Amino acid sequence: LGVACICVACSQDALGYSSSSWSSMRAGPFHASELVFVLGLLIVLRSSPGGHASAGESGWSPVCFMSRLSVGINVSNLFVFHFIGGFLLDEPIEFSVASVVLCFTCVFLLSALLTLVVQLLVQAPC
Numbered sequence: 142l143g144v145a146c147i148c149v150a151c152s153q154d155a156l157g158y159s160s161s162s163w164s165s166m167r168a169g170p171f172h173a174s175e176l177v178f179v180l181g182l183l184i185v186l187r188s189s190p191g192g193h194a195s196a197g198e199s200g201w202s203p204v205c206f207m208s209r210l211s212v213g214i215n216v217s218n219l220f221v222f223h224f225i226g227g228f229l230l231d232e233p234i235e236f237s238v239a240s241v242v243l244c245f246t247c248v249f250l251l252s253a254l255l256t257l258v259v260q261l262l263v264q265a266p267c
Contacts, residue, residue, distance in 0.1 A: 146181025213256030
């Protein structure tokens with residue numbers, strides 16, 4: 142149900158954004174329609190494993206783990222982009238859909254790996 146609410150809200154935004162009526166939409170109905178997305182996200186987060194941790198439990202879940210890594214991934218993205226563009230590539234690459242997807246995937250994976258190493262060694266050592 143939560144994923145369905147998120148998909149409906151995102152598809153409504155995508156369809157509405159492409160039309161000329163997007164800028165003329167009133168603020169009230171726009172914000173009310175965004176509540177469907179918020180409700181869906183709340184359902185997904187509450188139904189994830191470990192979503193209802195009591196005081197004695199650790200409360201670990203994949204959503205919690207990714208939220209711990211997301212800040213580091215966002216910070217390290219800039220440095221990974223500069224490292225790839227400045228040191229790894231000898232010349233500019235041709236623009237194509239495949240090269241853009243490959244570049245962004247590579248940057249995300251390197252950022253996630255770098256953040257995971259920092260998380261395990263510095264922030265929360267075992």
